[in-house]
Amino acid sequence: MAHYSFQFQTLAILVLRVGVRQEVVMKDGILLQLNNISVVYSDVIQVLKGVSLSVEEKHIVSLLGSNGAGKTTTLKAISGLLKTENGKVTDGDIVYRKKSIQNSPPETITRQGIIQVLEGRQPFKYLTIEENLRVGTATRWGKPYKKDMELIYDYFPPLKERRKTLAGYCSGGELQMLVMGRALMAHPQLLLLDEPSLGLAPLVVMEIFQIIERINKEQGTTIILVEQNARMALQIADYGYIMENGKIVMEGVSADLKENPDIKEFYLGMGTSGDAKSYRDVKSYKRRKRWL
Numbered sequence: 248m249a250h251y252s253f254q255f256q257t258l259a260i261l262v263l264r265v266g267v268r269q270e271v272v273m274k275d276g277i278l279l280q281l282n283n284i285s286v287v288y289s290d291v292i293q294v295l296k297g298v299s300l301s302v303e304e305k306h307i308v309s310l311l312g313s314n315g316a317g318k319t320t321t322l323k324a325i326s327g328l329l330k331t332e333n334g335k336v337t338d339g340d341i342v343y344r345k346k347s348i349q350n351s352p353p354e355t356i357t358r359q360g361i362i363q364v365l366e367g368r369q370p371f372k373y374l375t376i377e378e379n380l381r382v383g384t385a386t387r388w389g390k391p392y393k394k395d396m397e398l399i400y401d402y403f404p405p406l407k408e409r410r411k412t413l414a415g416y417c418s419g420g421e422l423q424m425l426v427m428g429r430a431l432m433a434h435p436q437l438l439l440l441d442e443p444s445l446g447l448a449p450l451v452v453m454e455i456f457q458i459i460e461r462i463n464k465e466q467g468t469t470i471i472l473v474e475q476n477a478r479m480a481l482q483i484a485d486y487g488y489i490m491e492n493g494k495i496v497m498e499g500v501s502a503d504l505k506e507n508p509d510i511k512e513f514y515l516g517m518g519t520s521g522d523a524k525s526y527r528d529v530k531s532y533k534r535r536k537r538w539l
Contacts, residue, residue, distance in 0.1 A: 278304040278469050279325065279437060284339030284349075286320050288332060294320045296493045297339070302437070307463050307470045309480040309501065311514060312490035318473040319366060321490070322439045325471070326363040327353035343437070358386055360436030366445060366473075368422040370429075372415030376406050379414050379425055383432025392432065399428040402458055420451040424458075431462065438462070438470045444479065452476065456483055477514035481505050489514075 279302040286295035295317050302308045310318050323329045324336050325343075330353070341349045348356055370379050380399055384392045400407035403424040409417070414425060423443055430438060440459065444452040460483045462468050474480035481487055481501045489497040489510070497504070504510050 274301075276303050277301050278344065279471075280342045281321070281325070282340045282342065284324060284341060285337050286317075286324050286329065286334055287337045288329075288334040294334075294493050295324065298490075298493070298495055299339075300488050300495060300498070302469060302471060303485070304469055305463070305467045306485040307459070307472060307483055309477075309484035309487040310471060310473045310490060311475070311477050311480060311487060313475070316490040317493040318490055319441055320493075322363055322441055322471065322473055325356075325437075326361055326439055327351055327356040328363065357433070360434070361439065362430045362433050362435035362437070363439040364426050364430045364441060364443070366441040368419065368426050370414035370417070370422055370425055372413065374414060375411050376414055376417070376421075376425055377410040380406075380429055380432055383429040386433050395432050395434075399431055402431070402461065403428050419447055420455070423447065423451075423455055427455075427458070431466075431468075435468055438468050439473075440470060441473045442475065443472075444474060444476045452479065456480075459483060477510070 281298055281300050283297045283299050284295055285293060285297060287293050298317070298321060300308070300310075300321075310321060312318050320329070320334070323332070323334070325341060325348075327348070327350070329335055330350075336349050339349075340347050343356075343359065343361065348359070348361075371382065374382070377396070380396060381392065384390070384395070400410075405421055406424055406428060409421065414422070417425060427440070427443070443455055443459070447455065456479050459470065459472070463470055463483075472480055472484060481504055484501045487499065487501050487504045488495050489504075497507070497510070499507070505515070
């Protein structure tokens with residue numbers, strides 16, 4: 248009798264837990280919430296250690312940090328792409344539109360409107376630009392796409408000029424426009440951008456960031472922007488998070504972060520007076536990050 252009683256109690260606990268995960272309480276206007284998540288690769292290497300963040304609907308949120316801080320892993324935890332690298336969320340929860348998507352298959356997450364643009368600009372090289380864009384409609388197969396194509400060409404005019412060109416012959420800037428355009432063809436509700444400025448000329452970077460800002464304002468697309476170009480990211484973002492060693496060490500409204508003395512020195516290359524910092528003057532002096 249005691250054995251059956253134990254089984255019943257265990258079942259009741261499981262039912263309660265499932266109920267809690269199905270009815271997650273979130274503040275109004277919050278589209279995505281990460282609650283104290285930890286990520287482990289190959290059951291050994293822990294990369295994220297209790298990361299928590301919130302993303303408001305129709306906002307741009309920037310995720311800043313040095314190489315190896317855990318920014319890309321955070322995006323892949325959201326999009327479900329950790330599984331392709333033998334990684335998984337081991338603790339915490341990821342909530343999207345009040346439902347848990349933790350460790351869900353990437354195809355399921357994509358159909359819910361979460362689209363990630365990977366770092367490195369990876370097109371289908373042997374398809375034309377136009378064919379690459381049409382690949383973005385795979386999640387809504389059979390639906391009209393011509394108006395969407397016109398919208399993409401409006402955002403990225405160089406793509407229209409070279410729409411019959413093989414993607415493998417495109418420049419870095421054109422490829423960045425292409426992968427962003429392909430993502431937009433899927434009608435994302437939440438767009439995850441990983442290092443869109445990487446390896447691009449300054450003028451192209453400025454153009455890309457202007458387009459990102461337009462997409463957010465004109466389409467109402469919520470965007471999480473992972474960037475090492477902190478200056479540009481904070482100019483267009485509404486809110487920002489700073490990551491170090493797999494943890495969130497600082498967060499705030501972008502305008503406040505730009506005025507923070509630590510952010511100025513370590514990410515914007517400025518002294519406390521606001522002038523550009525010269526490291527010839529400090530020689531061996533190294534200021535300690537106050538959040539470590």
